[in-house]
Amino acid sequence: MLKLKMSVWLHDRDRWFLWSPILFGLGIHCYFSGLIMNSAQIYWIIGLGIAIFAIGRKSLWAYAGLGIICIGLGIFASSYKTTDIASHYTKLDSEWGGRIRATVKNIDVMDGQIRLLLDDVKGKDRSFNRIRVNFRHKKDRLNETMMSKLRPGVQIRAYVRLTPIPPRETPLNYDFQFWSFFQGVEATGFGGTSSIWVYEPKEEFGVFEQLRYTITKKMRDEGLGQPGEIAIALTTGYVSGISKSIRDDFAGSGIAHILAISGLHLSLIGGMMFLIFRRGLGFSTKIALHWPLKKIAAALAILCSYFYLKISGEGIPTIRSFIMFSLIMGGIIWDRDPISLRSVAWAALVVLVLRPESMYSPSFQMSFAAVIWLIGTYEYFRERSWNMYAKKDTPWYKKFAVYIAGSALSSLIASMATLPFIMHTFHRFSWHSIEANLIAIPLMSFWIMPLAILVVIGMPFGLHGIPLLVMSWGCQVLMQLANTINSWPGTYVPVGVRSGWFMTLILAGSFWWLIWTHRWRWLGIPAVIFAFFLPKKDIFLMASNDQSRIGIMAGESVLLTPTGRPNFVSQDWKGIAGLPDLIKLSKAHSQWITPTNWGWMIQPFVKNKQFNVAVITDINHPAEKDAIVSVIGFPKVKSVIMHDGTIIKGGCALWKDSDGSVKILQETEDKSKFPWR
Template identity: 35%
Template sequence: MFLPDRIGKILTERLGTLLLAERERWVLWLPVAVGVGISLYFAVSFEPPTWVGGAVLALCLGVAWLGRRVAPVWMMMAVMALVAGGFTVAQWRSAWVAAPVLERPSGKVTLSGLAAEVEPLAGGGQRVTLDHVSMPIDGPVPHRVRLRFKTDQPISVGAKVSVAAILTPPPQPSLPGAFDFARHAWFQGLGAVGTALGPPDIEMVEGGGGLNALRAAIGRRIMAVLPGAIGAVAQALITGEVGAIPRDVLDAYRDSGLAHLLSISGLHMSLLAGLVFFVVRGGLALWPMVALSYPIKKWAAAFAILATFFYMLLAGAPVPAQRSFLMTGIVLLAVLLDRAALSMRLVAWAALVVLVIAPEALIGPSFQMSFAAVAALIAAYEAVNPRVTEWRTQHRGWHHQVGLYLFGVLFSSLVAGLATTVYGGFHFHRLAVWSVLANMVAVPLTGFLVMPFAVLALVLMPLGLEGLALAPMGWGVDAVNRVAVAVAAWPAAGQRLPVLPIEGLAIFTLGGLWLLLWRTRWRLWGLAVMAAGLSTFVLVRPPDIVVDSRGYSFGVRTGDGALLVNRGGRLVRESWDRRAGPLAAERWPKAGRSADGRLGCDALGCLYRAPAGPVALVQDEAGIEAACAAAVTVVAAVPLRQACRGPHTVIDRFDLWRRGAHALWLEPGRARIETVAGWQGDRPWAHRPHRRKKPEPTEPPAEAED
């Protein structure tokens, strides 16, 4: 036998032995395989035919059945079937949510629809989502529209609203790789966004609104007792609405590492379930005849399941709340069935259910960060639990219990923070350096003061007595707000992180799963894979020039590595800062040169002198001739047609209009270009401009980008 064959046989036998030793953990990889299939669906650059996923799934199942007596064949086909199943679920979900999307900016139009969601905004105004929309336009009429109203005129959920507005299609990403709101809107059923031009006409509809109306009513009651930032945060904790939180407070929560408190997730759901369980069980235990004759523990668990289910619906069922409800519900169901819940299996089944119901959640920060935190916490506690149990049995004093609680808060904050740092960095490019210290103070405040009174406020609200509970809840929220603001002001509190490529995140995730899901020592191989994923940071080079889809906003790389931007709305500037920044502090020179001398501008345009050759940035037709003669690359906000033949690379208004925002890397002899259209691919949410009509030259309202 040749040496390579012998080595291969030894490795195969060794791998088989390790896998057999971990057979109780195989089930944990079910959602991973399904997630791989979902990722493949979102990764392809075209929309595959609807039969592809189902056909591959059927083929894999058929081969698995035929090879069921050969273990390796059966196992391989089973894994491939799970991957194909994930692809199929994502494909069918995309087709299921398909809805008409506005083809082009509408101009002023009068529309009407039913108010499905009403969200107050910080600084005044409100954001309203309208369903069953009707309006007189050519082309498809969106069924669902989101409008920003500058007025605070009360709009009840379920009311029929008529208003004059300007609508645009859901905005495309501001750069290749940036947040894709158009894709998010596709899975939300949103066909347009825009701004209301005046006060609406409101007609009440009997019996409309449902839970959304209840959520809005609860929010108004909270804000009536607790105005300002305290009420906005209290509303977020109870109903999940974060739009009213002032921007500076929201930034403080993010930079201090307390943003997870604003997302209804495991902490809130477990606190609610625990409160309801112990209150119901303790109350029933006061009646000896009931306590001795009936299973009050199971009754308490049933009440807790109902309470957490209502809380999830009240919050609008976001992904963290879904995951938390599923996990909490399984634990409580185990109480009802006199069974012990298996923690990591609980996470796996919760993840699988979420992925089947909403496969698009996989690519969002909520799913990634919440499941990463929970899986890391369970794996960490599996490792330290024997020692903690031994310590608890040997030290029963109250001061030991307080120390154990503080250790738990510190340990949990550290593990969860480390587990979510990479995912937070990938999506938000920020690192909360002092998050562990902030959580040591804020989490106990939330657990002992904020959430108990939040539950009490919901109980007292039908009686009109919610103020009795909201007042002490407000004290706790105010204390947490102060902690967030204080910690965010510490040196280096919110550190900027470089861009991590999607391939690096995928490698890091697979390594993390290997580390967390296995039990034996070979799990440590995952650390090397995680390090390899993180090392891809160094492969990313930010673009030298960026331009938005209208040629309105330009950004160029300065000598010190910053991005100098001429103009643009808040969302564009923030997105460019995260993906291609940091933004330069100096102002764009309207006439003259930048501080490093690379950029020179006049009334007709600008010339950027790069080592790879000059680049002309044209925003006026009068500057075309000079730009084409002086530059090797021309980027124009006006149509060039055939007027520019000399430069190697030409991007004009029509290129920007058809392909979206551009990013350019200037290299000797050429410019490497990435566009939003090329990054998105030919997908149903990547709506290209309607070619029968030229785009409007005027800038759409900045509010439409919200």
């Protein structure tokens, strides 16, 4: 039996390397979760791995040592990146206002305002490395003159009001402090464009940043409306000009990934340039006979994809795709198999070494999930489908049928691969994403992205107008597709917060099936299926960090906000609770809400009439004995009190466990351990 097990392990010995980015990522999680942050512990783990490798270098223990080294290196990379940023990160601790002088790093133009990312910020008594400021913008002659001068690299002087980076409301919410820290943003604020004075650009500022903005501005000057803004998003990555209603349509129809430049876009650009160079060079008989056209085309395609990477903003999915595309083209140049999970593993390692925090980014998670499942499935079906497709006597309609079936299968695989991450991050999914992608992807491949190439090529000669117009027609079709599918039932399916084992089983089962080739790989599929049957947490109350906003579930149908208008946080709560509606308590009418002389008694769960939440208007009124939780104060909350008298302070999420007890999730981490807190 032991020999049989060892033979199975040795059968896939050439695929053991594929576990390295997984173990490296495990080390990253150990650091950012606060489990291992001490330098001595990090070096001890790496030293232990080296010792095991040295002692057992002629046995399988050497691989165990390498695995421990991978975990230690993941912890070290996270520690190094965090320490490096913290050495020059000076976050704002209280409100500050005044006149500043700064260099424009990035510009986002939105409806009624512009958002500037500013570097080298100097104030009268304070300086910052980087801040993000929203400026209210009125379209008058003076402001439009200023906007014509504003571009990345220029220096500006302006009056701003800055505030500290807000903490996350609960451990379930988006962590502004974490991501702002790794983006280098030390404060956020607001101002008015009338206070901006533009100076000359700094000579050392990046060429690609200015080129990116110039391309965006010329495309926007064509005045093509929302289709033009989508064309801009697909070319240079600026999505701020797209209206909220259109973004909601794309999200509801399951094709929101199209608006964010990722592997799909770069792969299409790089692949098309490869074909153009290969066919174009083939027109010369002399070159075709004496030069390796395929290898030359591959090298030139890498350069073109690098250019697109730079003008698109260098997002994590785009960097991953560029590394993958370069490895594929490198495989062509050096006569190696260009499509393999080993290429994905190297791409993941490069990204995680350079940006370890990106492991928690939804774009990183979903882009890699889609790619590894597509390549893993390709490896499994490669021999079955390609042999028939490559035969010269195969009729064209059979080849076309294989292409259509492959496109449908690819959309299905990518949608299923990203579904767990969508559920985990956004707490929702759409039933219609597959059919939407079946139409949208060919539209992108054969219409929109080829014209994007012509737009950029023709821009230096002033010939970009016509291809941009035709490209905008394709974007208009995309908008209509998203709007139509989003109007169908089942486009918004809330799922709430899943069990803590949900992603663990998904990841373990997926990696097990993808990495191994022996028949025991199929043991991973039941783990993935079982994860989807895990119950969601019955969250019934959430409170913001300062408790100025409370969300309460009523009858498992609506999430009520006693104070304030719905904002980003309360909209996030709606998804966390897995509910479709968001209603202000003072305007709510429901059988699950009972008015009383002291406020309201709310029943969160339909089948549990004894489980109630009291909202009390009088701040001097005691907590209700018949309520599981009492919210004291309305509309201004004073405190949240449990039935046993425990006072809950700060942001929290409360849910009912399977045994009927109430569980509290709060921010418990030691803030002194994390420089972004």
